Amino acid sequence: MRVTVIGGGTMGSGIAEVFAQFGHDVILSDISDSILRKSELAINASLKKLSEKGIIKEPERVSERILYDTNFTAYDSEFYVEAVIEKPEIKSEVLHKIKNQNAIVATNTSSISITMLSKYAPNPKKFIGMHFFNPPVIMKLIEVVSGYDTDGDTIKRVMDISKSLGKTPVMVKDFPGFISNRVLMALIREAIISLEEGISDAAGIDTIMKLGMNHPMGPLELSDFIGNDVVYDILNVLYNDLGYERFKPPVTLRNMVYAGKLGRKTGEGFYKYDK
Template sequence: MKVAVIGSGTMGTGIGQVFAQNGYEVYQVDFYTAQLEKSKDIMTKSLSKLHSKGLVDGSPEQILKSVTFTDNISQIHDADMVMEAVFEKLETKSDVLSRISDTVNDKAIIGSNTSSISINKLSKFVKNPERFLGVHFFNPVPIMKLVELVTSEKTDPSKLSDVKKILIGLGKDPVTSQDYPGFISNRILMPLIREAILVFEEHVSNAEDIDKTFRLGMNHPMGPLELADFIGLDVCQDIMEVLYTEYGDPRYKPPIALRNLVLSGKLGRKSGSGFYDYEVKK
């Protein structure tokens, strides 16, 4: 079975890797060639780590032989399943989903990794929308077992069960959600991150103590600001924007401190700084 992943950033790279390490042939697509190189590098390092711990069969070199890194989306024409993981913007996703539909056969399953955009809305850009659904992986994809599955009014239930079986085969443990903005996870998580940013912005406390409160007091493995840096501050802002627009509820409104960090290019771990500074490995 051939799988194509469109968008090779934080999530797309992880999704492609997990399929490849489980024996699938993978097309790993991004419109930036520099991003494809970065994606290959990240996959190589992650696979080496997993291999050295005995968690994947095969060396990174062997596994990467099944991955075709390409900036040419028309190459994916024979894919049986496509996972879209581009920017969390309706205009980007709608364009990419139309291009995917025009390229693959009418039966190929198409999933979107959107964190917050309506699956019903996105389904309008897919030819034969009965084969389309939300397949929301979590970061880092090779480690996190959860996947949220979200159907549109038009999704064929047999496609949902096909995808569930495929995910279980990848070692994932899926949950299902109705098509409400933010589904289960981000509807609950984003107001927490937003409130933590407001506590930081109002100088109620500093980033370290805000995060420590959640690690030591609530037994969270990461505090909300660390988690926001990990997700990507631009991604958090985009998700809050969608939730705020859809629910019209101020508890989802992106805080000014978040906007300012994003505007200054501080996007969290991936850019080297956010609420914290990180060493960016070249």
């Protein structure tokens, strides 16, 4: 199948790599050639790692299946995955450019309503959420999100395609944060509130969740990994859209975002990192 992935950042590059790994021809698009060169370098480095680990056999052949082009409208695909930045106005503009009404169009959004975005897609019946996790080549889950108009055939095809990519798809409805971020953000928020209340320090809270609950990362470590700004934005979406007090962004988190303590990417968040 020919697949167009729009947005060649962290997620788009990984998603393009997954489709190519499983034999699909991929067009990966972004706004500039220099960004696409970076995507290509990241994909090839990742393919090299996968082949060293024996997960894939012929990295060069996988790499050859990906074509990089800033103009995705020059190609017609059966399947599109939109993975541009988490801004409704940018996503709607990109979706509007896709003209094939028979193609399935999936968005990788983590917090925007699928039903809202579907109004900009060529065919709302064939528009769906396909929420991959970072890094897409490693993480097994795909949260498949049906919008108000998504038809049964599209849901079935996306569930099947997800399985064919070696993933486990789970279907959810179009609710703020779906399941993954709704449950995860409640956990991270409670960890931050516990820190604010001085019940324990960051290392203590994370150690309790790692050793006591068998979580691979503590919630504060995870917030630093995701990016405290991203966590803050998602909490705001959940709080505004659902109205539950339990999603109110903690002031400590807000202040950390204002101070640029965004976590790993800035070298400091709940912990300090070597940059």
